[in-house]
Amino acid sequence: xxxxxxxxxxxxSGFGEAGHPTDLVHALLDQGARDLTIIANNAGNGxxxxxxxxxxxxxxxxxxxxxxxxxxxVFNDFYARGAIExxxxxxxxxxxxxxxxxxxxxxxxxxxxxxxxxxxxxxxRDYNGRPHVLExxxxxxxxxxxxxxxxxxxxxxxxxxxRNFGPIMCMxxxxxxxxxxxxxxxxxxxxxxxxxxxxxVDRTVLVAEPADEQSLIASGYRREPA
Amino acid sequence: xxxxxxxxxDEIAARIARxxxxxxxxxxxxxxxxxxxxxxxxxxxxxxxxxxGILGFGPTPAEENIDYDLxxxxxxxxxxxxxxxxxxxxxxxxxxxxxxxxxxxLGAYQVAANGDVANWSTGAADDVPGVGGAMDLxxxxxxxxxxxxxxxxxxxxxxxxxxxxxxxxxxxVQRVYTDIAVLDVTGDGFRVVEMADGLSMEELQARxxxxxxx
Numbered sequence: 053x054x055x056x057x058x059x060x061x062x063x064x065s066g067f068g069e070a071g072h073p074t075d076l077v078h079a080l081l082d083q084g085a086r087d088l089t090i091i092a093n094n095a096g097n098g099x100x101x102x103x104x105x106x107x108x109x110x111x112x113x114x115x116x117x118x119x120x121x122x123x124x125x126v127f128n129d130f131y132a133r134g135a136i137e138x139x140x141x142x143x144x145x146x147x148x149x150x151x152x153x154x155x156x157x158x159x160x161x162x163x164x165x166x167x168x169x170x171x172x173x174x175x176x177r178d179y180n181g182r183p184h185v186l187e188x189x190x191x192x193x194x195x196x197x198x199x200x201x202x203x204x205x206x207x208x209x210x211x212x213x214x215r216n217f218g219p220i221m222c223m224x225x226x227x228x229x230x231x232x233x234x235x236x237x238x239x240x241x242x243x244x245x246x247x248x249x250x251x252x253v254d255r256t257v258l259v260a261e262p263a264d265e266q267s268l269i270a271s272g273y274r275r276e277p278a
Numbered sequence: 279x280x281x282x283x284x285x286x287x288d289e290i291a292a293r294i295a296r297x298x299x300x301x302x303x304x305x306x307x308x309x310x311x312x313x314x315x316x317x318x319x320x321x322x323x324x325x326x327x328x329x330x331g332i333l334g335f336g337p338t339p340a341e342e343n344i345d346y347d348l349x350x351x352x353x354x355x356x357x358x359x360x361x362x363x364x365x366x367x368x369x370x371x372x373x374x375x376x377x378x379x380x381x382x383x384l385g386a387y388q389v390a391a392n393g394d395v396a397n398w399s400t401g402a403a404d405d406v407p408g409v410g411g412a413m414d415l416x417x418x419x420x421x422x423x424x425x426x427x428x429x430x431x432x433x434x435x436x437x438x439x440x441x442x443x444x445x446x447x448x449x450x451v452q453r454v455y456t457d458i459a460v461l462d463v464t465g466d467g468f469r470v471v472e473m474a475d476g477l478s479m480e481e482l483q484a485r486x487x488x489x490x491x492x
Binding site: 119147150167219 | 328329330331332345346347348349353358364365366367368370371374375394399404406407408409410411412413414417418444445446447448
């Protein structure tokens with residue numbers, strides 16, 4: 053977590069728990085950076101991972117598509133008290149804004165959200181007879197990502213639907229830090245199976261047995277800063 | 279309305295499933311629409327998409343095979359059929375926004391006579407808003423149908439002249455499947471495709487907040 057400063061914009065991969073880098077988020081919690089903007093699909097569950105980071109008062113602003121869940125007690129409380137800002141973004145727009153940042157596209161027009169409250173204040177243009185909303189690329193200082201295996205060049209494979217935001221977040225951050233279950237030798241990964249080429253990856257961290265959020269939540273565990 | 283034989287959620291799901299052509303790529307909204315997958319007629323091959331990154335998922339696995347890296351958009355465990363594939367979020371929503379999904383079955387709070395749909399927020403001040411993929415699906419799938427109860431629990435209209443809740447998308451819904459009727463959206467009202475046994479046109483109109491035609 054070296055070099056992550058107060059006020060940093062940080063992407064967290066995952067859809068729910070699948071692909072969420074819980075162990076790296078706990079390391080960030082211990083590292084101490086504050087006033088963070090967190091870009092993630094969800095806003096954490098129980099008192100672990102992202103929820104623990106929010107509960108420690110370290111997150112100023114959430115950019116996400118679906119903050120609420122049956123276990124999002126911390127976010128719900130902070131939001132109700134006005135203690136956290138929320139930028140709500142449709143899930144596909146969130147993904148495309150992240151992809152665009154990684155691909156060097158500063159903005160794009162999308163039909164998603166046209167005619168809805170989430171398009172208010174944004175430029176709208178008609179293409180093919182339909183209104184489209186201008187959306188800007190979403191860039192981050194750091195991406196914390198969970199993947200399956202990495203080699204020394206940073207080539208990554210993922211596991212099943214845990215892939216979700218990982219590949220595009222690795223592209224969209226100045227520094228991408230990836231926790232993996234396995235480190236492998238160069239040449240061990242089938243080049244046809246590499247999902248994220250190493251050019252998009254800055255650091256990898258071996259976490260052979262990643263935290264299982266559901267088990268931690270079920271046990272009543274509350275992660276506090278070290 | 280005691281004589282009206284309301285359809286159960288499974289009966290509505292089966293009715294929707296009967297309308298899905300062989301070979302379709304289909305996305306099912308979270309909640310009741312998920313039941314559609316359980317009612318695909320035998321011999322018909324439908325490929326289900328879930329926006330978190332799977333094409334070709336199958337039924338809920340046995341307890342010992344549950345894997346929380348293999349879940350649907352409702353974060354429930356699923357299985358993977360032969361031929362199934364995984365992809366990242368930008369590709370998943372390219373499938374949606376790019377018009378590659380043939381059909382999306384959404385749940386909704388309200389559907390208007392012009393096809394506007396509201397399904398993500400009641401607009402209440404104490405509501406934590408969450409939109410997920412609803413706006414992308416509503417804007418991008420080739421055909422949008424809605425599965426919902428015909429009225430609110432209090433008997434209020436959900437099929438209306440104009441939506442009063444925040445919009446998910448404008449002018450996109452083509453058909454609505456409720457517990458008492460199947461209706462097509464005409465632009466200025468709803469046209470009956472099918473009605474529950476024992477229901478009269480007058481009763482259906484009374485329960486619908488926009489003009490209904492036979």
